[in-house]
Amino acid sequence: MLAIQLLREKKDWVIERLSVKHFTQTQLIDQILELDEQRRQWITEHDQLQNQRNTASREIGQLIKAGKQPEADAKKKQVTEWNEAIDKLKKQLDEVEQQIQQLLLQLPNLPHESVPTGHSAADNVIIRQGGQIPQLPAQAKPHWELAGQYQLIDFEIGTKLTGSGFPVYKHQGARLERALIQYFLDYNVQAGYVEYWPPLLVNEQTAFGTGQLPDKEGQMYAVPNDGFYLIPTAEVPLTNIFRDTILSADQLPVKMTAYTPCFRREAGSYGKDVRGLNRVHQFDKVEIVQLVHPDNSYQALEEMVSHVEGLIQSLELPYRIVKLCGADMSFTSALTYDFEVFSAAQQRWLEVSSVSNFETFQTLRMKIRFREGKHTKLVHSLNGSSLALPRILAALLENNQHPDGIHLPKVLHPYLGTAKIS
């Protein structure tokens, strides 16, 4: 959510920034400012009446003590009249505040100055590329075939148990999944992230805090009986840990990591996008989240990018880092880098991580602040995947297939107790 103060003070600049995200409903801003004007006027009137009432009530107490009942009764009558006006103003205020809030929620986060406008994902900027794309023989198999051949994943049983997009990992497949989780977490903890294991169900307020609600309910699985949502990413519970918190400056940066399953409805997806592990409804992911001083957030973003890059490099996968253009960025992000690995049998790049700076867009909603001198300020929130497992697994299987089995990257050997799957 954008701060209304920003709209008041830098309206033109805000509109210019929003245009990078192709957001053109700038009349919303005028509406907000108009309502805000009205709101502040009502607050002034309301508070003044309340001041009068507080004073009069005190005097009534004095009068009664002094035995001047008639005077007290007269004043009571007066206050009762004020009360009616106060109630009316309060109702109007509540309404206008709700309207403002509802409109504010429709404004996306402002993109960073460096974000190119672009028109589609094709205009994203490749920052750099690394690793070696393997030359596979013509008969190379996509990961879903390899998963079947080595009995690593059973997609059909998952469909039977739940529905499509809920793969069942087994044998070396289940072990590899566990090994990757363990390795990713160890890697993050070593870099100073504090490990968490949060709830997988969250309440409405938590889903609101990180921006899943309103509007994106359709992407989450819901448990309506209890008012809960299954988390689409560990970002949701992790960031909300500090909701309604004022941190001291020396607590920053807060660095958190967690493994969780992630649940996404992915309504509207189809075709080769959803084949095998390319897009599933339940998947495993290790996430990193940082809460930082606003002056340091872009430095933190770069640090997170190289952190994730190091992880992918250690897996010996060909990758590229992409800076998203305004047209492809999420509603909540100010700057996002996507990581893609090359899946050699499918011959396509798969997104395995998305690292973003949200600046104060989330923390304003969550009221995550820190103390600076006499004042409190909002911290900046950032997060990234390190990493999403299914596509990593897909690329590992496809890129490392050999006649004698799947050769695993060295870093995983100790976690699996073997160098290859056969």
Added chain:
RNA sequence: GGAGGGAUGCCAGAGCGGUCGAAUGGGACGGUCUCGAAAACCGUUGUCUGCCUUCCGGUGGACCGAGGGUUCGAAUCCCUCUCCCUCCGCCA
């Protein structure tokens, strides 16, 4: 699931319906003292928000788990909800 008890500031813990944003203690911070430190003493110690002000600040309003109600006036009385604790039952 059943029966009780509770929710107050960074923490602990008071609070007859009328200057209570809130006693007291602890902690933290600043100062005095000291070569320095401890102790002692003094002081400071919330958030949100309207208006005024260039800043410092000034001046109103709101907030004692959340939401309603009673009243001229609610931290204090009533109702609903949420959460926590104790006991019983059930249970991975």
